[in-house]
Amino acid sequence: MIKKLAYLVGGLTLLFGLWGFYDRFAYGHQNANYGSYVVWGLWVAMYLFFAGVAAGGFMVSTLDLLFGVKIFKGTGRIALWGSLVCLVAALISIGLDNGHLFRIWKVYLQGNPFSLLFQMVWGYTLFGAISVVALVLASRQPNNPWLKPVMAVGLVVSFFISGAVGALLGVNASRPFWHVGLFPVQFPVFSLASGVAMLLTALAFFGREDDENRPQQLWILSLTSVILLIVKLYFMWADYSQSMYGNVPMNVQAVRQVLFGEYWWAFWILQLLIGSLIPLVFLIQRKFATHNHWAGWMGILMLVGYAVARGLIIFPALTVPELEALVHAFSGPHLTFHYFPSLMEWAVTSGTIGIAILGFLFGSEKLNLFSNTPKEA
Amino acid sequence: MxxxxxxxxxxxxxxxxxxxxxxxxxxxxxxxxxxxxxxxxxxxxxxxGIGAEAHPGQGSEEHQWHMAIDLDRCIGCMYCVRACQAVNDVPDDNMRWNVVFPEQLEDGTEFFMNRPCQHCQEAPCVRVCPVGATWVRPDGIVAMDYDRCIGCRYCQVACPYDVRRFNWRTSDAPNPYQPTWGNAEVPRRPRGVVEKCTFCVHRIDRGVEQGLKPGVDRPATPACVVACPVGARIFGDIRDPESPVSKFLAENTTFRLREDWGTEPKVHYVRPRKKGA
Structure with a gap:
């Protein structure tokens, strides 16, 4: 039942997305609501989110495929496939955000190695290759001696690519809201939290009913999720309270934008209430945490919360004018400091989500992910 | 068989x-x-390669081009803005490279703030570009290679002065700022790349080649400087002590925007004086 629902959701979101993809390719960025001031919008936020899940998914897969934790036996490939699918979704999202998607080869051949973005493109390439090799080995030759070294290198790379996302934003001194030394430290934690939530959702919804390890797996993943949620909330508190106390105007304005400004509802309702508090309350109770549907839905809520959190990192920093008077200097369709994604932006994101859902479902059947023994190819 | x-x-x-x-x-x-x-x-x-090595022969270390803007003289006529749009073929107002807008000092003195690209020596936009599509030339001008730009807009995020503009659409509309007797001096940029003020680098390069002095000889001087009716913009080579900008900087107290951020901008400002003082 839940699988049919997932296929339906995946199909519908992709269907809506097709219109967005068409619009994006036919008219470029013309119908997007980000502009010359808020230069990055929903797609960049979703890139951060999907890239986070990809890195986190890999980290979680090492429990089974590198460290051989018995209770997680069989979950490694699920997390790895989820990670790969999310990596593809992240790259679609950021690829479509670029003005010239098909010039991306220039990053490889004409790149500036001192740019964080350059380092990330190379990092993702390496990460993708490692993930594919690891998945092939784990599926076809689970006892291959190369599997563990590959997973070990992948674990290091997954920390690099998630930390680099934090650095990508953090190096911009022009945006005090991002220019926090803790940013590259926070992001691997956020990624791990998203990866755990992804695996929790996948196991709860699609795991084998007769798997005796499943309740214990769900319970451990739920408790880990709760701990990571609390750590994440602490990071947020540290970040916001320091910004407010420090009283640097651009920083304070950005934090106010999140707490009381145009994104207050996203912060208080979506990120805190729906994405954090509700899952926290349910997942600390064993009966809910080990209940397939409850655990699955809480996983979804946490993922929504993490996606919103990414948006609340990107948008507020850019909605604060660098030169105050620019607000009234000149006007035009892409000259505003207010941002809410356009229908086309939502459609593209919807299509990307659809690709991720359907990709995960098709792949999990093809690779026989939810059985204890990998399908022989 | x-x-x-x-x-x-x-x-x-x-x-x-x-x-x-x-x-x-x-x-x-x-x-x-x-x-x-x-x-x-x-x-x-x-x-x-990247940066200057990918564009050999563009600019020379013999010169360092700087601009000074006397905010006390600026009357906000917008001639510099229009001249920039005409010469660099920027038909859309929302793509303006050179912006002039009313501002106020803490004491209430009103003036017109001018903001072209600051051509930072330590340009944050240059550091972050993943493909080296923007670089600091040996003569200090922050240049753009539109054929190389991938449109990621990271440079826009990094710029502390909001000087860069993303090209949202292919514009084939006529440029309303172009007089009937003249043509734009540079080709219009394609959709999907980031563009910005270049200090009219094409005029400088051509002028230097012809033995002219940018900042003195009008055809070799940025359009905004040439168009200013009150002489609020001064341009030239600070390596030449006799250049208009060197003389101006020697005679006036100036400041640079966000100097404490270490960006080393090449646009200098004279603070507006309190009216009636």
Whole structure:
């Protein structure tokens, strides 16, 4: 039942997305609501989110495929496939955000190695290759001696690519809201939290009913999720309270934008209430945490919360004018400091989500992910 | 003795289908590969390094171009803005490279703030560009290679002065700021790239080549400087003590925007004086 629902959701979101993809390719960025001031919008936020899940998914897969934790036996490939699918979704999202998607080869051949973005493109390439090799080995030759070294290198790379996302934003001194030394430290934690939530959702919804390890797996993943949620909330508190106390105007304005400004509802309702508090309350109770549907839905809520959190990192920093008077200097369709994604932006994101859902479902059947023994190819 | 089947003899092919596919595939592969190596992304021209080394011969260390803007003199007529739009073919107002807007000092003194690209020596936009599509030339001008830009807009995020503009659409509309008797001096940029003020680098390069002095000789001077009716913008080579900008900086107290951020901008401002003082 839940699988049919997932296929339906995946199909519908992709269907809506097709219109967005068409619009994006036919008219470029013309119908997007980000502009010359808020230069990055929903797609960049979703890139951060999907890239986070990809890195986190890999980290979680090492429990089974590198460290051989018995209770997680069989979950490694699920997390790895989820990670790969999310990596593809992240790259679609950021690829479509670029003005010239098909010039991306220039990053490889004409790149500036001192740019964080350059380092990330190379990092993702390496990460993708490692993930594919690891998945092939784990599926076809689970006892291959190369599997563990590959997973070990992948674990290091997954920390690099998630930390680099934090650095990508953090190096911009022009945006005090991002220019926090803790940013590259926070992001691997956020990624791990998203990866755990992804695996929790996948196991709860699609795991084998007769798997005796499943309740214990769900319970451990739920408790880990709760701990990571609390750590994440602490990071947020540290970040916001320091910004407010420090009283640097651009920083304070950005934090106010999140707490009381145009994104207050996203912060208080979506990120805190729906994405954090509700899952926290349910997942600390064993009966809910080990209940397939409850655990699955809480996983979804946490993922929504993490996606919103990414948006609340990107948008507020850019909605604060660098030169105050620019607000009234000149006007035009892409000259505003207010941002809410356009229908086309939502459609593209919807299509990307659809690709991720359907990709995960098709792949999990093809690779026989939810059985204890990998399908022989 | 075996007898040959005439039918078999007749239909025996010189090349089997699989041979044909192999040869065809190999030929196609070789053609694509050679195309990639000769003129595609793997060609020596494509792999050309970054920054100044990818653009040899552009600008010389002998000169360092700086601009001074006397905010006390500026009357907000917008001639500099229009001249920039005409010369650099910027038809859309929302794409303006050179912006002038009303501002106020803490004491209530009203003035017009001018904000072209600051051409930072330590430009944050240059550091973050993943493909080296923007770089600081030896003469200090922050240049753009529109054919190289991938449109990621990271430079816009990094710029502390909001000077960069993303090209949202292909504009084939006539430029309303272009007089009937003149033409734009640079081609219009394509959709999907980031563009910005260049200090009218094409005028400077052409002028230097012709032995003219940018900042003194009008055809070699940025359009905004030439168009200013009150002489609020001064331009020139600070390596030349006799240049207008060197003299101006020696005679006036100036400041640079966000100097404490270490960006080393090349636009200097004279603070507006309190009216009536």
């Amino acid at each position: 075996t007898s040959k089947n005439p039918k078999e003899e007749k239909t025996a092919p010189i090349l089997t289908r699989s041979d044909f596919l192999k040869i065809g595939g190999a030929t196609l592969g070789a053609a694509i590969l050679s195309e990639l190596v000769i003129s595609g992304p793997f060609s020596p021209e494509a792999i050309q």
